[in-house]
Amino acid sequence: MAAPKKAAASAAQDKTDGGSPPEFTKEQELKALRDMLLIRRFEEKAGQLYGMGAIGGFCHLYIGQEAVVVGMQMALKEGDQVITGYRDHGHMLATGMDANGVMAELTGRRGGYSKGKGGSMHMFSKEKHFYGGHGIVGAQVSLGTGLAFANHYRGNGNVSVTYFGDGAANQGQVYESFNMAELWKLPVIFVIENNRYAMGTSVSRASAQQDFSKRGASFNIPGKQVDGMDVRAVKAAGEEAAAWCRAGKGPYILEMQTYRYRGHSMSDPAKYRTREEVEKVRHDQDPIEQVRNRLLAAKVSEADLKAIDAEVRDIVNASADFAQHDPEPDAAELWTDVYR
Amino acid sequence: MPIQVLMPALSPTMEKGNLAKWLKKEGETIKSGDVIAEIETDKATMEVEATDEGTLGKILIPEGTADVAVNTPIATILADGESAADLAKASAPAKQEKAAESAPPAAAKAEAPAPKAAPAPQAIAEPDPEVPAGTEMVTQTIREALRDAMAEEMRRDPDVFVMGEEVAEYQGAYKVTQGLLQEFGAKRVIDTPITEHGFAGVGVGAAMTGLKPIVEFMTFNFAMQAIDQIINSAAKTLYMSGGQMGCSIVFRGPNGAAARVAAQHSQDYSAWYSHVPGLKVVAPYSAADAKGLLKAAIRDPNPVIFLENEVLYGHTGEVPKLDDFIIPIGKARIVRAGSHVTIISWSNGMTYALKAADELAKEGIEAEVIDLRTLRPMDTETIINSVKKTGRAVTVEEGWAQSGVGAEIAARIMENAFDYLDAPVTRVSGKDVPMPYASNLEKLALPSAAEVVEAAKAVCYR
Numbered sequence: 001m002a003a004p005k006k007a008a009a010s011a012a013q014d015k016t017d018g019g020s021p022p023e024f025t026k027e028q029e030l031k032a033l034r035d036m037l038l039i040r041r042f043e044e045k046a047g048q049l050y051g052m053g054a055i056g057g058f059c060h061l062y063i064g065q066e067a068v069v070v071g072m073q074m075a076l077k078e079g080d081q082v083i084t085g086y087r088d089h090g091h092m093l094a095t096g097m098d099a100n101g102v103m104a105e106l107t108g109r110r111g112g113y114s115k116g117k118g119g120s121m122h123m124f125s126k127e128k129h130f131y132g133g134h135g136i137v138g139a140q141v142s143l144g145t146g147l148a149f150a151n152h153y154r155g156n157g158n159v160s161v162t163y164f165g166d167g168a169a170n171q172g173q174v175y176e177s178f179n180m181a182e183l184w185k186l187p188v189i190f191v192i193e194n195n196r197y198a199m200g201t202s203v204s205r206a207s208a209q210q211d212f213s214k215r216g217a218s219f220n221i222p223g224k225q226v227d228g229m230d231v232r233a234v235k236a237a238g239e240e241a242a243a244w245c246r247a248g249k250g251p252y253i254l255e256m257q258t259y260r261y262r263g264h265s266m267s268d269p270a271k272y273r274t275r276e277e278v279e280k281v282r283h284d285q286d287p288i289e290q291v292r293n294r295l296l297a298a299k300v301s302e303a304d305l306k307a308i309d310a311e312v313r314d315i316v317n318a319s320a321d322f323a324q325h326d327p328e329p330d331a332a333e334l335w336t337d338v339y340r
Numbered sequence: 341m342p343i344q345v346l347m348p349a350l351s352p353t354m355e356k357g358n359l360a361k362w363l364k365k366e367g368e369t370i371k372s373g374d375v376i377a378e379i380e381t382d383k384a385t386m387e388v389e390a391t392d393e394g395t396l397g398k399i400l401i402p403e404g405t406a407d408v409a410v411n412t413p414i415a416t417i418l419a420d421g422e423s424a425a426d427l428a429k430a431s432a433p434a435k436q437e438k439a440a441e442s443a444p445p446a447a448a449k450a451e452a453p454a455p456k457a458a459p460a461p462q463a464i465a466e467p468d469p470e471v472p473a474g475t476e477m478v479t480q481t482i483r484e485a486l487r488d489a490m491a492e493e494m495r496r497d498p499d500v501f502v503m504g505e506e507v508a509e510y511q512g513a514y515k516v517t518q519g520l521l522q523e524f525g526a527k528r529v530i531d532t533p534i535t536e537h538g539f540a541g542v543g544v545g546a547a548m549t550g551l552k553p554i555v556e557f558m559t560f561n562f563a564m565q566a567i568d569q570i571i572n573s574a575a576k577t578l579y580m581s582g583g584q585m586g587c588s589i590v591f592r593g594p595n596g597a598a599a600r601v602a603a604q605h606s607q608d609y610s611a612w613y614s615h616v617p618g619l620k621v622v623a624p625y626s627a628a629d630a631k632g633l634l635k636a637a638i639r640d641p642n643p644v645i646f647l648e649n650e651v652l653y654g655h656t657g658e659v660p661k662l663d664d665f666i667i668p669i670g671k672a673r674i675v676r677a678g679s680h681v682t683i684i685s686w687s688n689g690m691t692y693a694l695k696a697a698d699e700l701a702k703e704g705i706e707a708e709v710i711d712l713r714t715l716r717p718m719d720t721e722t723i724i725n726s727v728k729k730t731g732r733a734v735t736v737e738e739g740w741a742q743s744g745v746g747a748e749i750a751a752r753i754m755e756n757a758f759d760y761l762d763a764p765v766t767r768v769s770g771k772d773v774p775m776p777y778a779s780n781l782e783k784l785a786l787p788s789a790a791e792v793v794e795a796a797k798a799v800c801y802r
Contacts, residue, residue: 124577124580143545146544146546149546337583338618
């Protein structure tokens with residue numbers, strides 16, 4: 001097994017258990033690989049379409065962070081909710097939302113999840129328990145706490161997985177939510193995706209407490225730093241947090257140490273970090289390469305891996321095709337869905 | 341000389357209250373700081389602390405006495421060496437006892453004044469078309485009507501719950517949620533920390549799953565902390581999700597000026613919320629409308645901003661005794677018919693509008709008074725039909741004129757009834773200043789019936 005190499009300025013120092021996380025079965029490795037690849041290829045395609053002018057406005061790509069949402073999703077049960085901010089395409093695909101519907105929303109077409117009215121940052125799926133897709137930094141944290149409130153009110157045993165970034169972690173309502181979540185023992189996992197940059201501001205320039213797992217300390221919320229580049233570590237931490245929540249012990253904080261390879265959005269000059277820094281993380285810690293290397297070491301054939309690549313590429317190409325040929329919403333849609 | 345203990349005031353505007361209970365008996369020794377009695381108004385209970393030492397000489401007002409005027413002597417305290425014989429010497433007011441409200445956690449917020457005591461029942465002339473003829477009516481305060489609306493809806497639907505600051509154990513900062521905790525328990529009547537932004541978001545998140553929260557803001561002044569969640573999350577999500585994910589939620593609480601609480605606690609948000617597509621905005625004036633519209637708001641599948649008014653909470657009105665009394669959102673009501681000028685208002689603005697109509701009638705001007713009741717969607721048709729009849733319109737609001745609801749009404753009249761107008765539409769509004777504290781300046785900052793009379797006469801060229 002090829003253990004991930006640690007970079008000097010590691011994005012993912014696992015300070016939790018010291019040792020390696022629990023091994024995956026071959027099936028779990030293959031599923032993780034497939035789901036992460038789907039996100040990566042989808043995002044690469046979205047980047048291309050943006051460059052062609054088919055996608056407008058803001059478009060925040062998840063490339064590099066795939067292990068976080070895929071590992072968390074492997075730790076959840078049917079009925080658990082997911083909510084996040086605006087870097088949300090990966091979360092949608094991981095919850096099982098249809099790639100065609102997501103891509104068509106990016107291109108603003110009628111077959112998009114929001115009929116073309118939401119765009120990149122605003123998609124939802126009741127069926128897949130995905131609650132958005134929110135464009136105001138930090139707002140999803142109170143909303144996700146509200147999802148947990150509803151689970152608690154109904155006593156349904158579900159957990160709300162509320163994602164936000166290292167930037168959002170400095171917003172006031174995050175701490176208002178922490179307080180209520182612990183006060184009322186709400187089943188919510190606060191997943192802080194620390195990708196080291198809030199837009200162009202590094203964590204060290206914005207955060208007095210850079211250990212985000214401690215951000216709940218004054219509310220007595222337990223927290224853990226997790227190697228967010230290792231899907232196995234993510235799943236293990238997710239299971240631990242979910243068990244804590246389901247036992248009625250209240251919220252749990254997971255700081256996922258991860259990295260985004262692309263800019264904050266498509267128009268990011270990337271002057272705030274060096275090309276070498278990005279290349280080093282890609283080379284040393286890439287979440288997908290980690291799984292691929294383990295599978296190859298376990299004698300899974302290149303041909304089998306290529307078959308997964310091909311399946312994923314087919315899905316992504318089909319979604320791009322659909323998203324460029326699906327008609328724009330009917331003009332009458334301007335006036336629908338304001339009230340019900 | 342014996343010291344007189346006077347009936348204290350909870351606030352500068354309190355005129356009378358009930359002497360609920362004596363905690364000391366005649367002849368008992370009293371130390372400074374002892375709680376000697378409890379007084380109450382319809383919204384709060386307060387302890388009376390002694391500021392002098394001695395013996396409680398005589399209780400002048402027995403417990404259970406209602407409507408004791410502020411500054412009435414309620415007891416005498418004998419100093420050392422004085423006896424009952426000295427009681428006769430007790431004369432003119434000595435000093436007023438210190439009133440200490442029983443330490444509310446949100447003291448700074450809850451210290452809003454009580455409404456003026458025992459206001460006259462609201463006089464509304466035209467029968468309400470929503471109420472079948474012959475319906476039995478009960479007299480209720482607006483506070484009670486709102487409480488009953490919530491209780492009825494909570495009995496009907498287990499997904500309805502109330503959350504906010506002091507809504508449960510304290511029984512409501514303005515006693516609007518009185519008794520709900522006792523009936524529905526702490527699971528459905530939830531005291532929140534003072535964290536408006538956060539609990540508004542929690543409410544919206546819960547609503548996205550299908551629950552029906554009633555989120556109480558102690559006043560709408562504090563909802564500015566939460567306005568991002570109200571607008572960006574509650575109002576827009578249905579649209580942004582292509583109709584998939586809506587939000588059935590009521591944000592309610594007192595809005596607008598109370599009395600003597602200065603600029604940060606005296607703002608009318610009618611125009612702010614009525615600007616936003618995706619929200620419904622309701623602002624009732626009468627007790628019946630308060631009840632029927634709040635029930636409609638709770639059942640509405642959309643986010644509803646329900647603007648109450650602290651000054652009106654204690655006002656009484658006739659409320660239909662019906663099992664399920666609902667007033668549809670979006671319908672204005674003609675509360676007084678007339679042919680010379682249309683006066684349009686809502687919430688506490690109706691106080692000035694109706695008083696002005698009485699004054700105008702004495703001078704031979706018959707005003708038609710419209711209570712909008714709902715600001716969004718606005719019942720343009722009722723306004724336009726009236727203006728087509730009268731040819732003149734005056735709007736009355738406590739909020740500021742610029743980009744106000746009156747400005748919107750004027751624009752709609754111009755767009756839909758320009759050719760019927762015999763005079764420009766005139767706005768009576770709050771003055772273009774932050775609310776001052778001083779009593780005289782505060783009166784000047786608010787609209788008045790006299791200003792409405794003046795405006796109505798001007799548009800009638802009288």
